[in-house]
Amino acid sequence: MARMVAERSDAIASLAEVFREHGYEGASLALIGKATGLGKGSLYHFFPNGKEEMVRAVLAEIEQWFEDSVYSPLRDGDDANAAIATMLNETATYFRSGRRVCLVGALAVANTRDLFAQAIRRYFVAWVDALQAALVRQGRDAEQARLLSEDAVLAIQGAIVLSRALDDPAVFQRAIDQLHARLAFNEGHGGGASGSTL
Amino acid sequence: MARMVAERSDAIASLAEVFREHGYEGASLALIGKATGLGKGSLYHFFPNGKEEMVRAVLAEIEQWFEDSVYSPLRDGDDANAAIATMLNETATYFRSGRRVCLVGALAVANTRDLFAQAIRRYFVAWVDALQAALVRQGRDAEQARLLSEDAVLAIQGAIVLSRALDDPAVFQRAIDQLHARLAFNEGHGGGASGSTL
DNA sequence: TGACTACTGTACCAATCAGTCAAGCGTTGA
DNA sequence: TCAACGCTTGACTGATTGGTACAGTAGTCA
Secondary structure: OOOOOOOHHHHHHHHHHHHHHHHHHHOOHHHHHHHHOOOHHHHHHHOOOHHHHHHHHHHHHHHHHHHHHHHHHHHHOOOHHHHHHHHHHHHHHHOHHHOOOOHHHHHHHOHHHHHHHHHHHHHHHHHHHHHHHHHHHHOOOHHHHHHHHHHHHHHHHHHHHHHHHOOOHHHHHHHHHHHHHHHOOOOOOOOOOOOOOO | OOOOOOOOHHHHHHHHHHHHHHHHHHOOHHHHHHHHOOOHHHHHHHOOOHHHHHHHHHHHHHHHHHHHHHHHHHHHOOOHHHHHHHHHHHHHHHOHHHOOOOHHHHHHHOHHHHHHHHHHHHHHHHHHHHHHHHHHHOOOOHHHHHHHHHHHHHHHHHHHHHHHHOOOHHHHHHHHHHHHHHHOOOOOOOOOOOOOOO
């Protein structure tokens, strides 16, 4: 009765969802087994170091997805404004308008932070750096771009928390809309378009 | 060997710290006992419904602290600008510049959300409402005040996540500084002072 | 002094935890 | 056809989980 899951990578999407929903400590092997359809034996065959290795695999996949879908266009896209707009839309879809938790953010807040500190840091550093690069390509100066990109990433994380707390996806969407305005760049002056509207 | 802890309330601060550091699932009774200096017997004497009741007691105390120190001045203070500045400073101190997690936010993200949904919701609704009231007293219109207050609360939560992820309290402080600018109100025009600086 | 209440330590419980292991299965290459 | 390999199963372990029960101890009031 072998080979019901062709690849180790087939399990990663399920693993990600389990860790998102239950956290690192809350995701028991029983739960993981149910979600992936894999027995303990298979799980430990694919991930000899247990849950920790599973989370690392999930984090690696998340990092890759963001690199391809978000960071890379931000850094290298020919139209900075378009890349930023795409980032916000991709992000909103990815987090299902705040109904889906950011696993990296959740791990950062929990006491598991130390265990995955490097991966967590890499994720956010790459995001802020990539967004900053796009903002600089818009014509902003480096320092302003830095502050603005930090603020945007932080707002997305906060929007997930608040929209879940209020159980209202509209909160998340409003935050994304506001970021669209704040990150847009028009003409020669240094600020975004948001100053007079908010 | 009775009465080593005079009051049930003496344990709540320790309980809060344990749940902050380890989360709901991660905070085992062994850990809780160590942190509070109480054995299981005492713990279940004070909190007959176990961990759930402990968290509820902690949430009630947090709610009370924010009501007295943050929400009430925002709603009723005679100087709205001063009340807002106080809120930001009190908040920065309370969260130790992002080194300390927001328990309510952490619970909102974890799968324990449903269990404490009402308390979590109350906390954030009260915060946003109180800040909105202060912004309206500044002279802003209700809708703008609503968006701005939502944005501010969300930014604080996001700042905790990001500053912990990057292990850099300066990130949190920059977010607070930015909120100072964004929430300040000068003269007759409708926006904050932040438009041209960022 | 003697009851009564409030608190405490500890033994105990069933359930669940992460992790191990040997045996068995199906597929593959020779 | 058969051995080797990769995957799977499920029973098992020892530790830990949240929670209960209860005997006892200290303080308080009469």
